[in-house]
Amino acid sequence: MDIKAGQSEAFVAGYVRKPDPALRVALIYGNDEGMIAERGRTLAQAVCPDLGDAFRAVELSGAQLKDDPARLGDEFQSLSLIGGRRVVRVRPAGDESVDAVQTVLDATAGDALIVLEAGNLPPSSRLRQLVAAAPAGAAIACFEDGERALEGLIEQVLGAAGLRADNDARDYLVDNLGSDRGLSRSELEKLALYKGIAKPDAPPAARIVTFDDAVAVIGDSAAIGLDDAIFAAFDGDPGGLDRALDRVFAEGVAPASAIRGLQRHADQLHRLAGAIEAGTRPDDAVARLRPPPHFSRRAALQRQARTWPSRRLADLVDLLLEAEMQCKTTGLPDEAILRRTALRIAQGARSLARAPARR
Template sequence: MTAVKAGDVEGLVRRGPDPRIAVTLVYGPDTGLVADRAARLVRGMVADPDDPFALIKIDGDTLASDPGRLVDEAGTVGLFGGSRTIWVRSGSRNYAPAVDAVLKALTEGARIVVEAGDLARSAPLRTLCEGSPRALALPCYPDDERTLADLIERTLQEDGLRIDRDARDLLAGSLGSDRRASLSEIGKLALYARGQDRIGVDDVEAIVSDVGASVLNALIDAAFAGRAGEAEREYRRFRHEGMDPSAMLGAGLRHALTLLSLRLDNPRGSASQLVANWRGLHFRRKALAETQLARWSAPGLQQAVAWLQDAVLACRRSEPELAHAQAQGVFLRIAVEAARRRG
């Protein structure tokens, strides 16, 4: 049996591929974690990313219709020689026979990563990989406190950032059990902290914490909907109330990244469809959210994210008065751009 305990999976992924293993099955209820670990395994296996034959992606439903294709792909030699990596994405049909065939074929020089969903103990694909000496079955269950802390530090280190322990604990406490959502929040924090060496509690509170977010919705929605006059009034009100410009920019950046994520997940979707997929959106904001998504394309939102990032960095280096001017300026710039995009 080559099933792996959930607590040992992360260490195995970090160590990289075992040359004795032909098939690595990654499965579990946390689809974000499954996708993250499968992608990391694939990156560690692809020796030459410039070789178009070095990595092949196949849909599971394709293999269900043609079980012999996996054996054929595994037996194909790369353009520049060396090992070949095959990444199988799960579909709705049973493709265990294709995996069974490749395990029996004793092909050399090919490594296969199978990204699956939540498989029951009796699922054919899981029992096959757990029972073969040439396969590994890696379960992916929701992150706990320890794995979240490790995820935060490792992900931020990839961006050249370190995080204080108190800030890390605060961030971990605000994250849920879904790996994809956690990576999204950590990514937002890394963008916000660009230009710093260390991340502190104030940074986490500015970009991740929900404190004050609902209060700032009026400003943010007005800006992204193209209501420049309203955005200017709201900004003056928050400034008068003593709101920190970095907190306002952090909330704006978080909002822009949410809009961008929705756009990228469904590029052809209508504004109403995208709003329907926006989890946690208050019903009173839906009409304005539809207006925003109807006006902003993915490239436009990427530009808005860049403006907000630059403003965050500039605010850290400025005196309070200048920081407010910079923050107010970028919200007005977004509002003017949104108004220009009126359809």
């Protein structure tokens, strides 16, 4: 079976509910190491809850199987001395394991589950092709989390603690959690621990994770880099923008997510500039923003609101919506679209700063 990335979570959940004895080999591959490890552990524990049980759980490497391909077939057919189905985990696995996996698929007896955790195997990989084509195999793709998958992970991890994120907190978490599933889960578990496990009789307010809770705990450096990039763009600082975007890409932030961050900032500035133009004091206008900005950014927000007229910010929202659509539909490199769009904002900010004060 060939399990696509979008189907992998449902496939694994279905196996956990009812392990299929016909499945002999599960190959988990992709570019998200954290998700690969999580999926592999979940499948293995569906067969053997205690992976430290020396009678029912075995760990091998691809290098060991290259030297002794028959070893995997022997482990597949071996019976536990204390009863129960066995699991064999192979980490890391690659094309060197093909002959060993073939012995398992050809075996006439045996009921162990073989879980292979690999890297980003190309479609030409012999191991990937072998397992995907086998009726007793499942090649499960795991790629970096998108927005929908992250929302599901947030709901799952916080829900297990009796908590849920409000809208502002959820948006912040989606934008600032990394793309690695394992790291994202770890950060969310820290957030749940910080908030405290909600008791069944806890009042509703005690169950809500707020924006302030999320900001206090989630310390992904990607968030810092993205925030720096956004403020550099609207401040008209191309050099600072370029350096911050380098950090953003190095941390694995999706360009479409960064563009949505620029959109939210433009919308926030539009509301702020409109309030100031209507006569509200700048510091009062900033204090009324929801979600509230970090104290270290308040002066910059006031400065940007004085630089950007509300009519120009309205045009900017349209520009950013167009950029997001280009990321989804044109096939052009997302990073190039983000850099070009952010640079246009920075150039616009410099032009406005040099222009005579607006009336």
